[in-house]
Amino acid sequence: MNKAMIQITDLSKRFGALDVLSSVDLVVRSGRVIAIVGPNGAGKTTLIKSVLGLTRPDAGHILLDGVNVIGGDAYRSRIGYMPQIARFPENLTGAELIAMLKDLRGPGAQLDTELIDCFALEEALQKPLRVLSGGTRQKVNAAMAFLFSPELLILDEPTAGLDPLSSSILKDKILAERGAGKTVMVTSHIMNELEELAEDVAFMLEGRAAFVGTLDELKRITSQITLERAVATMMTRGWVKAAA
Amino acid sequence: MNTIMKVLKYQARDAVRSRWLIAYAIFFALVTDGLLRFSGDPVKAQLSLVSVVLFVVPLIAIVFGTVYLYNAREFIELLLAQPVNRRQTYGGLYLGLTLPLVLECVVGLSVPFALHGADAAAWGTLIALLTAGIVLTCVFTAIATLIAVRCEDRLRGLGTAIAVWLLLTVVYDGFVLFVLAVLSDYPLEHATLVMMMANPIDIARVGLLLRFDGAAMMGYTGAVFLKFFGGTVGIAIIVAALTFWVSAPVALGVRVFQRKDF
Numbered sequence: 001m002n003k004a005m006i007q008i009t010d011l012s013k014r015f016g017a018l019d020v021l022s023s024v025d026l027v028v029r030s031g032r033v034i035a036i037v038g039p040n041g042a043g044k045t046t047l048i049k050s051v052l053g054l055t056r057p058d059a060g061h062i063l064l065d066g067v068n069v070i071g072g073d074a075y076r077s078r079i080g081y082m083p084q085i086a087r088f089p090e091n092l093t094g095a096e097l098i099a100m101l102k103d104l105r106g107p108g109a110q111l112d113t114e115l116i117d118c119f120a121l122e123e124a125l126q127k128p129l130r131v132l133s134g135g136t137r138q139k140v141n142a143a144m145a146f147l148f149s150p151e152l153l154i155l156d157e158p159t160a161g162l163d164p165l166s167s168s169i170l171k172d173k174i175l176a177e178r179g180a181g182k183t184v185m186v187t188s189h190i191m192n193e194l195e196e197l198a199e200d201v202a203f204m205l206e207g208r209a210a211f212v213g214t215l216d217e218l219k220r221i222t223s224q225i226t227l228e229r230a231v232a233t234m235m236t237r238g239w240v241k242a243a244a
Numbered sequence: 245m246n247t248i249m250k251v252l253k254y255q256a257r258d259a260v261r262s263r264w265l266i267a268y269a270i271f272f273a274l275v276t277d278g279l280l281r282f283s284g285d286p287v288k289a290q291l292s293l294v295s296v297v298l299f300v301v302p303l304i305a306i307v308f309g310t311v312y313l314y315n316a317r318e319f320i321e322l323l324l325a326q327p328v329n330r331r332q333t334y335g336g337l338y339l340g341l342t343l344p345l346v347l348e349c350v351v352g353l354s355v356p357f358a359l360h361g362a363d364a365a366a367w368g369t370l371i372a373l374l375t376a377g378i379v380l381t382c383v384f385t386a387i388a389t390l391i392a393v394r395c396e397d398r399l400r401g402l403g404t405a406i407a408v409w410l411l412l413t414v415v416y417d418g419f420v421l422f423v424l425a426v427l428s429d430y431p432l433e434h435a436t437l438v439m440m441m442a443n444p445i446d447i448a449r450v451g452l453l454l455r456f457d458g459a460a461m462m463g464y465t466g467a468v469f470l471k472f473f474g475g476t477v478g479i480a481i482i483v484a485a486l487t488f489w490v491s492a493p494v495a496l497g498v499r500v501f502q503r504k505d506f
Contacts, residue, residue: 087318091261
């Protein structure tokens with residue numbers, strides 16, 4: 001079993017009267033891809049944002065290699081984040097945005113420009129971001145997440161808005177990174193895609209981590225052969241449990 | 245180079261290319277040029293510009309500032325997902341918004357004077373006018389940044405911004421006059437001074453009044469202030485009050501920003 005890269009214990013977050021996360025326990029194993037799945041509003045994005053420090057949890061711990069990260073800043077140099085919505089300052093060019101990230105992160109990281117090459121972004125990076133199509137912006141977004149060869153990649157709906165070819169390129173990249181020992185947390189609404197990428201699954205429901213384990217384990221306990229069916233079964237059971 | 249400078253560098257580069265800001269500079273240039281042509285006297289033109297600056301600079305700074313920062317929401321998230329601390333990021337965002345506005349205002353006001361070949365005296369008073377424009381920009385972008393991080397809802401935020409501007413520009417003077425009229429039997433000089441300090445636009449107006457000497461058109465509060473503090477003490481108090489008006493919203497904004505959930 002790989003060692004835990006991220007260990008989340010008893011994580012809770014409340015927005016007004018809504019418990020977005022309640023006592024979430026979750027382990028992300030080093031060198032593996034974990035899919036965060038669950039219905040809308042289950043707390044997936046809040047969970048991701050807590051790991052990034054964008055959201056400040058009310059209670060609980062998040063450890064990265066055994067070290068607390070809540071309230072810290074420097075640990076984010078080890079993380080590459082691809083947000084769900086790719087909206088950038090419209091008068092900057094992609095190249096300027098990348099230069100900014102380099103400035104902010106400082107020297108040291110080995111640059112990985114593979115996605116810029118594969119997506120053929122060189123020319124697009126010289127134009128202001130406002131003239132780029134949504135798909136191209138999403139490619140820039142992906143290229144920036146992988147650029148600094150981070151140990152941990154956090155991808156929120158990475159293939160949303162990408163054409164099939166670009167989406168395949170991105171998925172190949174994710175698998176290649178996994179092969180190189182990188183850890184990945186990924187959310188998606190497309191279960192087939194996650195099945196291709198992930199070995200582990202965290203199933204979120206109403207702010208709780210209802211299941212955390214391997215993909216095979218999830219299929220076994222739900223007696224289903226695909227992730228989609230397995231998650232659907234979990235959701236039905238979950239709702240039944242919630243209603244009871 | 246720390247995070248403030250890094251964020252400032254790129255955000256200012258984005259903002260300065262904004263069509264709205266370019267329009268803002270052109271607006272000032274046209275108004276200034278028009279006043280210079282019609283009055284034929286740089287000092288008279290500047291007196292008219294005082295009202296324009298006191299009215300327009302706060303409005304543009306607070307409205308453009310809030311709208312810009314609401315649009316930058318995802319950009320701010322991208323910044324905070326990097327190894328940066330929030331206090332410095334806030335400083336970078338504030339300055340990256342303020343400097344382009346300051347630049348456009350200064351360019352728009354001074355280029356026409358340079359083209360019309362103003363003399364040394366005119367430049368002296370122009371510098372006072374530019375200082376007022378710069379300080380008011382700093383104050384109102386500080387308030388705009390605070391509003392944008394404090395209010396989640398952008399419509400409410402924009403409404404608050406316009407309300408703050410209306411309050412300080414229009415409503416406040418009415419309120420002061422009302423108080424003075426109702427309580428005219430009492431000695432109100434000190435109360436008037438306090439009321440003036442509570443409004444950065446009033447402070448800037450008095451600051452300009454002291455520089456241009458005269459012009460009772462600039463409001464009752466200004467007249468009282470001139471009588472009390474014609475010299476160094478007055479300037480010192482003005483500087484202290486304006487420093488407060490910049491640092492208080494910034495300090496408050498940093499606090500909010502540090503605890504904010506994105």
